[in-house]
Structure formats: structure tokens, C-alpha cells
Amino acid sequence: MMDKTGFLIDLEKDLKKYGVSNSDDYIEYYSEYLDDLIENGMSSEAAVNSVGGVKKILLNILSDEKVKIPKVKNRLQRIILLSASFPIWGPIVAALYIIALAIVFSLIICALAFMAAGLWTFLGSFIVIFKIGFTYALLQFGISLILLGLGILFEQFLIGFSGAIYNLNRSLFKKFSSRGIEA
Amino acid sequence: MSLLKFNSKMLVLALVILVVGAVLMVIALSLLNFDINEILSHFGTWYAPINLH
Numbered sequence: 054m055m056d057k058t059g060f061l062i063d064l065e066k067d068l069k070k071y072g073v074s075n076s077d078d079y080i081e082y083y084s085e086y087l088d089d090l091i092e093n094g095m096s097s098e099a100a101v102n103s104v105g106g107v108k109k110i111l112l113n114i115l116s117d118e119k120v121k122i123p124k125v126k127n128r129l130q131r132i133i134l135l136s137a138s139f140p141i142w143g144p145i146v147a148a149l150y151i152i153a154l155a156i157v158f159s160l161i162i163c164a165l166a167f168m169a170a171g172l173w174t175f176l177g178s179f180i181v182i183f184k185i186g187f188t189y190a191l192l193q194f195g196i197s198l199i200l201l202g203l204g205i206l207f208e209q210f211l212i213g214f215s216g217a218i219y220n221l222n223r224s225l226f227k228k229f230s231s232r233g234i235e236a
Numbered sequence: 237m238s239l240l241k242f243n244s245k246m247l248v249l250a251l252v253i254l255v256v257g258a259v260l261m262v263i264a265l266s267l268l269n270f271d272i273n274e275i276l277s278h279f280g281t282w283y284a285p286i287n288l289h
Contacts, residue, residue, distance in 0.1 A: 192264035198257025205239070205250035213242035 055107075056097040057087045063107045068114065072128070075121040079114050153218050160211035164204055171200030 055063070061080055068076035083104070090100035104110060114120055174197035182190040237245045 188264055188267045192261055192268070195257045195260030195262075195264055198253050198260065200257075202250045202252075202254030202257060205246065205253065208239065209242055209246050209250065212240065216242060 055101050057101060060101045060107060064110060067107060067111050071115060072122050073120055074123055083110065157215050160207055160214060164207040164211050167200050167207055168204030171197050171204050174200060
């Protein structure tokens with residue numbers, strides 16, 4: 054047995070599947086209609102039963118004269134146009150992704166290299182104090198701080214940039230996935 | 237303040253470390269009277285047990 058909410062959800066899914074653009078009007082209408090039945094003492098399941106189930110209502114709506122279904126031809130045309138122009142926009146999108154990945158990769162390498170060099174010269178500067186002298190150690194210590202600072206800068210750029218790319222992809226995915234993905 | 241999150245505090249810290257390092261480097265260079273040759277002549281031999289002087 055199906056209650057009112059389940060009925061309306063199933064009906065909306067089916068209306069979307071058949072490309073009905075004014076499905077909200079019908080959902081609202083049947084929601085009010087079922088509410089009236091329930092107010093008059095019917096149970097939620099009995100009300101749905103008396104209406105006749107999702108498939109019957111769907112047929113009624115599809116044969117209704119006020120139903121709006123955008124022409125399949127238009128949608129097909131758009132799909133064909135998009136597929137035919139793939140050789141143009143496909144490589145551009147691919148190139149953009151490759152560029153983004155290359156930037157991420159180079160940021161990883163820079164961050165790792167500067168941090169490793171910074172740590173190594175930092176530790177080395179303590180050895181230099183005893184081996185050669187304070188002035189040289191100070192020089193190396195300064196250089197190690199510069200390298201460490203650059204390492205942290207690149208690491209932060211890496212995190213910021215990869216985060217931005219992740220968010221961009223997520224929003225693009227949400228925008229272009231028409232069915233099945235819950236926001 | 238986390239190294240694993242993008243935050244302005246970390247950027248400022250990195251810049252401060254960088255500037256402090258640059259200042260220390262300039263100070264050390266001036267103590268060496270900006271003699272680059274003096275530094276380069278040690279290049280690669282700093283950790284070797286060779287008596288330079």
C-alpha cells in the first residue's frame with residue numbers, strides 16, 4: 054500500500070521521465086485533492102487507492118490538454134548538436150583539465166622541493182656552526198628560512214588551488230547531471 | 237592555524253619566515269663583507285673534513 058507522499062514522489066519521477074515541464078501544477082493539484090479526501094475521513098492509503106494509482110494518473114495527465122511536454126525533436130537536436138561539436142569542445146575541455154592537473158603537479162613538486170631543501174639546510178646550519186663558523190651558519194640559516202617560507206607558500210597555494218578545482222568540478226557535476234544525483 | 241587548510245594566517249607566517257630569512261642572509265653576507273667568493277670557495281666542501289685555512 055502506498056501513502057500520499059510516496060504516491061506524489063513516484064508521480065513526479067514519472068512525469069519528469071516523460072518530460073512534462075509543468076509537473077508541479079499536477080503535483081499540487083493531486084496533493085490538494087488527496088488532502089481533501091483525507092480531511093473527509095479517508096486514510097492516506099485509501100485516498101491513494103481511490104484515485105487509482107500512479108500509472109492511471111500518469112495516463113490521465115499525459116492525455117490532459119493542458120499538459121506541457123517540450124518537443125522531443127528540440128531536445129534531440131540539441132543532443133545531436135552537442136555530439137557533433139564534440140571534436141571542437143572535447144579537446145578544449147581536456148586541455149583545460151590537463152593544464153589544471155599540471156599546475157597541481159608542479160605545485161606539489163615545488164612545495165616538496167622547497168620544504169626538503171629548507172629542512173636540510175636548516176639542520177645543516179647547526180653543523181656549520183661547529184665545522185666552519187657562526188657567520189656562515191647564520192647565512193645558511195637565513196637561506197633555510199627563505200626556503201622553508203617558500204615551501205609553506207607553495208603548499209598553501211597547492212591546497213587553495215586544488216580545493217578550488219574540486220569545488221568547481223563538484224558544481225559543474227551538479228549542474229550537468231540531470232537525474233539521479235541528489236544535491 | 238593548520239598547514240593542511242588554506243588560510244591567510246599560514247600565508248602571513250610563511251611570508252614572515254621568508255623575510256626573516258632574507259634579513260638574516262643579508263646580515264650574514266654583510267658580516268662576510270659581501271664577499272661572494274669567500275662563500276663560493278666553500279661550495280660543496282662545508283661538511284667535508286678538509287682543513288680549508
